[in-house]
Amino acid sequence: MSDPAEHRGKIRISEIFGPTVQGEGALIGVPTVFVRTGGCDFRCSWCDTLYAVDPAFRADWKPMTAAEVLEDVKKLSGGKPILITLSGGNPAIQPLGALIAMGKQEGFTFAIETQGSIAKDWFADLNYLTISPKPPSASTSFDADALTACIEAAQSRGMLDGPAITLKFPVRDEADLMFADYVRNLHIGIPVCVQPVNTTPAEPHPDGKDGVDIEDLTARYRWLVDEIAKRQWFDVRVLPQWHVHVWGNLRGV
């Protein structure tokens, strides 16, 4: 990073890629361009995008204006409006309001993936807000008030005007499931997804191999379906991290 003054108001971008499809959560399979921001207030034990989290990669994060980001997205989409998925790291620590306003004017729609630790006013301008509270296996902490603040920020213009909200829980074990149950009961009415945690170490892999154990991931999915069925949580959706099955745990997919 050079002169901070020069970067004021800019978005720290780790990567912009697509069009591909969203691989997880309620929008699974939906064509999208990903805008991945650099930097995170968390450090999950099983983080699969350390290159957008660990300050050691900071030199790779490019400060860009909203107009520059939108220009790059349009190059990828052939100028055609598409769903833009804001991911990270934690994109909620970036100044994304201008990008969302500018993009929506041109017909783009916006989804965000965040852990629910930091609320922003511009959450209300999103089309989709996916909040992924980190469970015990992530070895981070959970701040119930921060999560509530995120939901309230998104609904600040009324529930009919704000984004569609989903709570998405990565689940590695029974303690994680209990955590998901606790949190979803704090916010009755918000749709819930659970997904198996990909425990493969994060990128980059210089040899291009990712070492993902698809059999293991699939077995974890079967276990999750069994648990959800046994507990009769019939309003909880069970989804895979499908992109890992399709493309492995690589960057730019």
Added chain:
Amino acid sequence: MSDPAEHRGKIRISEIFGPTVQGEGALIGVPTVFVRTGGCDFRCSWCDTLYAVDPAFRADWKPMTAAEVLEDVKKLSGGKPILITLSGGNPAIQPLGALIAMGKQEGFTFAIETQGSIAKDWFADLNYLTISPKPPSASTSFDADALTACIEAAQSRGMLDGPAITLKFPVRDEADLMFADYVRNLHIGIPVCVQPVNTTPAEPHPDGKDGVDIEDLTARYRWLVDEIAKRQWFDVRVLPQWHVHVWGNLRGV
């Protein structure tokens, strides 16, 4: 089948199983009990549920009343309301109106999977209607008027009151993609999914093996994503037949 008079008004059931999750389409990952009816007006070249289609299996199809079907579903769900997915065969040839009315009174919700060849008044009572017009590779015929009749039946009480409709296209090759494009343009505004065709021969497999080539299915998915991206069909969702990846091409999953 014994005395037809005795079976009047009954539903021909191939299997009832669950709770599991829906493996494909817009409701992918949603917990559900499947009610699979026997009999079909089609015979797709790559049919993956011949045991619910081929009259040779007719002796396995049990005529049941709506109350009997609902009783069986409740045994599986522990009496708790759940999404009931009506599948087949083509469930639209069965008398399902009474089951839907009875189930909804007890809090159950209903989805159907049908090919859009036969419209029924009770489509308007469903919560979700997935119509899967069969593409050229199925070697069946397409009746555009019948599809329109299905959509109109579902929307007969107004678009805000009827089921959420999805057009879901199995795609094996470029001709199938062109077919999907043609049909979706007849019904602008209806959400569209495409999915790779599972070309594994249908059940039953006495040895319990299903011979599904997961690598091949996944490669077909990657091809579909590439095609959708190249053609800039950013409003078309690309989803797998995820249950085939998770449980293979077996019955009762």
